[in-house]
Structures are given as C-alpha cells and as structure tokens.
Amino acid sequence: MNHIEVCFSPDLIHLHELEGKIVVVVDIFRATSTMVAALANGVKEILPFADLESCRAMESKGFKIAGERNGHTAPGFELGNSPVAFLSGNYSGIRLAMTTTNGTQAIDKSQGAAEILIGAFPNLEATVAFIQAKGKDVLVHCAGWKGRFNLEDSLYAGALVKSLESTHLADEDGALAMKSLFEREGHQLKTYLSQASHAKRLQNHGIDADIDFCLTLDLYDLVVKVNEEGFLVQV
C-alpha cells in the first residue's frame, strides 16, 4: 500500500515531506476548479503566479490574464477566478497567466514534489485513476483561506482519501479525519458546504453558478499537472 496525508494550509506545508510524492493542490472555491474548467474548455496552458504584478506583465507576451484577490477580479485583469466564465466563449488554444488569493500560492509552495497535480471535484475520478496508475504516496495540499483551514478543500481531501482507499493507506491524522468527515457529509456536499465561510463569501458576491460548478463531480475525464516549465497542462 502507498500512503496518503493531508496538509490543511500552505503555512504548514514546510512540516510535510514532499520528495517522491504526488502533491494534489486543491482550492475548490475557486482556483483549481477554474484551472480544470479552463483546460477542459480549450485553454492550452496556464502559468500560475503568486503576485499580481508578474501576472499582469504576461499580457504583453501574448497571454490572457486572470487575476483575483479576495473573491473579486483584480483591477486591470480581463478575467477573474470564475470557472463558469470558461464554459462559454472561445478559449481554444490560448495561454493563460493566472493569480489568485490562495490557490496559486499553494502551487508555488508545492515545489519539490515528484509530481504536482491540480485537484477539483469536476475531475476527481480522473485524478484518482491517474494516481493509482502511478503508485506513489500522495499529499493533498489544501490552499485554505489566507492560511486558515477551510471546509471545501478539506472535504475534497476526504473525497480523495476515500476514493484511494484500495491503494493508499490513510494512516496520518489529517487523512483519517477528512475520510471520516467525507463519509458523514459527502452525500450532501452542496447543503453542507453552504455553511462554509467561503461559500457564504461567494454567495455574497452573487456567484451561485460558480459554487454549483465547483461542487459537481466528474464532469471531465481530465488530469491536470504542473509540467517542468511550471505550466499547468493536461496530462
């Protein structure tokens, strides 16, 4: 058996060993859901940035730019952090530069892993199948909210632990706890997560369609990884 563990915050990732592991970065509301939606709908590759300025500068290099801070599109950016935005319109073949409040920072801090994947509910089963074919230990890296634990990323972690239970032993405390949590609440994701602080934050912004999308399972048979040049691409 391989092993699976969960880190609840980029501020705690230094306490985990990354070497040799598949790290699955997850920021359900909404960065990693948006990345999966973008690549599933024609975007060729995504370059993640931790800061706004570096991201904005990519516009002059032929990239479309997406920037979000605190749930809103950042000033001067064409796109924000809405997955639903990629479901219509023509994004075929474009290159996207993207920065978000939490998600892109978590990708940045996952350097050193054998492989970095981007996890979201819409591509959960595809990610599970990819991991099981690889046979490596897994670390779920939850982006959280400004360093704090959040419910939606943690529940995704629980869903992944549960889905991998035939191949990956959950013998680490975070993985054990999230497996139990998902077993209890996973049948009613949308209802349960409507209590989550970030869902409330997003509801206040009037983006229910995004929330629905982010909590929909297995829309795409698509695995997203960070390649050697740091681009997010389809495997």
Add this chain to the structure above:
Amino acid sequence: MNHIEVCFSPDLIHLHELEGKIVVVVDIFRATSTMVAALANGVKEILPFADLESCRAMESKGFKIAGERNGHTAPGFELGNSPVAFLSGNYSGIRLAMTTTNGTQAIDKSQGAAEILIGAFPNLEATVAFIQAKGKDVLVHCAGWKGRFNLEDSLYAGALVKSLESTHLADEDGALAMKSLFEREGHQLKTYLSQASHAKRLQNHGIDADIDFCLTLDLYDLVVKVNEEGFLVQV
C-alpha cells in the same frame, strides 16, 4: 449566540483573533490531560515553560519539575508527562514547573485572550459549564504535534463545539468540520483514536494507562485556567 472556532496548530494561531475570547488550550496526549490530573490530585499550581532550561531551573525555587520531549521524560527531570503518575503518591500542595513538546508552547501562544483555559476530556463538562456561565466567544487552540494537525486534539475540539451548541454558534469552518467529525466518531473515541499517529507513538512507549485516562470523560468537576501570573490553577 456566541461563536466558537478552532485553530489546529500553534503555527496558525497568529491568523486568529484572540482578544475578548476564551481560548481553550488542548493537548490531549498528554500535556493538558496531565495538568488537569495534577490539579485534581492536590497540586496547588503549575507554571508552564516553553523551554527545558527555564523549567529545570525552577527546582531550586521549591518546585517539582516535569519535563517531556518527544513522549519521554526529559533528562534530569523528576516527572515526565504522565497523568497517571498523579493519581497515586502525595502531591498535595506542591508547586509544579512543567514543559512539554507541544502543550506548553500552545499556552504561551495564547497570550492576549480574555481568558485561557486548559481543556481535557476528564474535565470537559465542567469546562462547558464554566464557558456557558461566562458568555464569551470561544477559540479552541489545538496543540497538535510539532505544528501539525492531530486527531485527538481535533476530536476534543469537536466534543466542545457539540457540547456548546446551545450557546455557541459553529459558523467557522474548523468548528463545523470538527463537530461533524465528533458526531461520527465520538461514540467510539478509544477505538477511533487508536489509529491516531500520536496514540501509536504512545503505545510504543507502553503507556496504555495514560491513553485510557486521557480519553475518559468527566472524571473531575474541575476548571483549570491560566491566572494573571501565568500559573495554571483551579478556577
């Protein structure tokens, strides 16, 4: 309604507001359980130290000294971190200086709260009654294991959230998640926690009696707080 939230690691406590809140520090295996056991069995007061040297120096000032690192009694210390040690022997009226791997650090980092309580399963209901009489917001500060999430402190957090649900709203993600976890696993604490990494670590040390003690509910009608001089005392 008041509110309750959970912080899973002393390394994340800076992300939480402490002012005006009752902070309940919890390190189930074993620091806060031992503190409760000591005060319930005659110890007059406990002075917590983050480092071994300052703690050891208290021996010359008439204190008994208790020091633990990585689950073992630290060299040169009379007592380690075993609650069961306080159930026999005569500790009546003694003053205790104590340092542990995780628990005393969490107390140290809780400065700034309106009140700091020491939480453990053996005094859960007494702590609940005290909090409900005060009518303040609550933050559960889990000591974790060297900065990482752990199962036993988190489950205590869940138990406290659940016990306070008539007076304290769990509208923060950590509190919500731990309430669900406790609802699922709280009926079988010992079985469930036997999977936890720190319980395994302690079992390897041959201290099953400590684990049993730490997971026993409501042995004592005792509330433990940090007083203005930094001593742990009965309320």
